Amino acid sequence: MDVVFLLHLLLVFMIIGAFITVEIKNMLSAVISIGAVGFTLSMAFLFLGAPDIAITQVIVEILSLILLIRATVNVDNVAIEEKGESVFHNRTALIFVGIILVFAWFAFQSLAPFGEPLMRVSDYYLNNGLIMVGATNFVTSVILDFRAYDTFGEAMVLFVSISGAFAILRRWKREQHKDFLRIDREH
Amino acid sequence: MKKEKQSGMTFIVKTITNLIIGFMLVFGAYIVLYGHITPGGGFPGGVMIALAYILVTLAYGRRVVESMISGVTGSIADDIGALVILILGFIGLYIGGTFLFNFLPKGTPFKLFSAGYIIIYNLAIMLKVGMSLYIVFLALAILQRVVTTRDETKEDKK
Amino acid sequence: MTLYFLNFVLLIIGLYALVVKRHIVKKILGVAIMEYAVNLFLILLGFRKSGIAPILTEDMDLATFIHTAVDPLPQALVLTSIVIGLGTLALMVAMAIRLYERYGTFDMDEINRLRG
Incomplete structure (x- = not known):
């Protein structure tokens, strides 16, 4: 198929x-x-x-x-x-959704057609990846060698979101469960 | 029935967990170590290893899994992952002149020890992703118990 | 072309859930749907007609591989963004549970009213 x-x-x-x-x-x-x-x-x-x-x-x-x-x-x-009042909300939202979809149809005409990507940067990676990095999985060589600094930044984004979740949960712990993390005892 | 609920899930779930937990860990390690030759890498492998520990948490309850890896150990391993990436970056800066320069020898393709520092980077990302998701799940699991107990008290009042 | 448009419809459904629904978990699900749509759109942009995965095997010729492999760059960006999406999902779930504990409801309007 x-x-x-x-x-x-x-x-x-x-x-x-x-x-x-x-x-x-x-x-x-x-x-x-x-x-x-x-x-x-x-x-x-x-x-x-x-x-x-x-x-x-x-x-x-x-x-x-x-x-x-x-x-x-x-x-x-x-x-x-x-x-009852949110019916009006729904209707306005649907009208705007319709307008956005019409404009999107025109916007997608100017994109590169499906199946013919722009390979300006990726051609360099595909040509030199095996010699410069030595990894046969080119996605890994892009993530961890050519764009390693991006990956480092994204690991830090993960760190920030996880510590945000922890900060939200921690106040509760201070109230009742002081034995989970010893960080709480220092305060 | 109530005793079983307090110490985790039923006997069937525990037996199946015992059987497949080793396979899950081995598969996660395989995905991470062969990330530069076959599909995979540190991100899916890390989530896979986090999932293995989360399965133990769901089957046996929080006490058992905390005796294996406590929250403190988990966050220390998380920090070690971040530190390893930083150290790799500064070694690359010292040797090659750019941050995160691939300073190790490239080796021959299609072998396990090829592609320079990518294996170490993958392992560091595995520690970082896996352990951070695991400790967040632990925190959420503790919180869930409070929500349930509160609901039970509500029902009692009714 | 129609694929891009269908993908955009998926994004709009997520946006609709995010804007109109009042249940916090429904809003979280809307964010998740938008994330799926964006990830799929990036991968669609990098697809090549009758292309193969950008992974070299030993019996493959490098010259033909370069001209048939799909674009590895959007795949690399999406791979990290999926895992970060999981991190933000954990953050949002933590917020939702915390709000439920504080106010006893998932209704956004109700929470706004209770907060005063």
């Missing part, structure tokens, strides 16, 4: 899954249907010639599903009923 046709099918499936995620009432079902969207995304990555990202997407999707189920299970997992 043609790859482009398959990608259309997968994208339509993802759109349906995302719509169900947004509109369903039960929160646990919403979380599970976003899991379906994520696994389909991983399949799309596999067809697009990116096995690295497909592996990462599958593994990350499992962990994010566990986190989201942690957030929704055991608490009242029913979506909040819309008030």
Whole structure:
């Protein structure tokens, strides 16, 4: 089967899954249907010639599903009923969505057509990667050698977001569970 | 029934966890170590290793997993990962003149020990990603218990 | 072309959830959907017709490999952004649970009202 046709099918499936995620009432079902969207995304990555990202997407999707189920299970997992006034909100939002989609259709005409990427920078990486780095996985050689400083910065972004999550959770610990991290005892 | 709930999940889940935990760790290590030859690398491998410990947390409860790797150990390993990346960068600056210069010999392609410092970098990223996600999950797991107990007290009042 | 457009529809669905819905977890799911759409768009931009994955194997010729491999640069950027998305998701979930503990609800309007 043609790859482009398959990608259309997968994208339509993802759109349906995302719509169900947004509109369903039960929160646990919403979380599970976003899991379906994520696994389909991983399949799309596999067809697009990116096995690295497909592996990462599958593994990350499992962990994010566990986190989201942690957030929704055991608490009242029913979506909040819309008030009467929010119908106006919905309608305005939908009108603007339509306008944005029309403009996006014209904007995408000016992009490079699908299947013919601009390879100005990547040609250099593909030509010199094996000699300069010695790694046969070119994605890894871009991440960890040509653009190693970017990766360093992104690891620091991860550090900041994780320590932000910790800072939010820590105040609670100081109140009740002082034995989890000894950082709290120093204060 | 209540005793089982306090010490984790059921007997079946614990047995399956015992069986597959080794495979998960080996697969994570394989993804990390062969990241420069086959698909993979430090990011998915790190998440995989975090997932292995999270599986133990879900099956056995927090006490057991904290006796394996406590929160303090986890955050220290996280910091070691960041420090290794910094040290690699400064060694590269000293030898090659640019930050994060690939200073180790390149070796022959398709072998495990090739591509210079990429293996060390991958291992450092594995420590960083895996341990930070693991300690965040530990913190969230503790918090979850409070939410449940609060709900139980609400139901009792009703 | 239609692929780009469908992808944009996916992004808009996420934006809709982020703007209109009042449940905090629904907002988080909207952010996650937008993240999927952006990642997929970057990979779509780097795809080459009948291209192969940018991983060299031993029986492959380097010259033909260079002219058939897909673009490795967006893949490298997306690989890190997926994991960072997981970190921000953990941050948002922590915030949501914390808000629930403080106010006893996930409703954004209700929280605004209670805060005064």
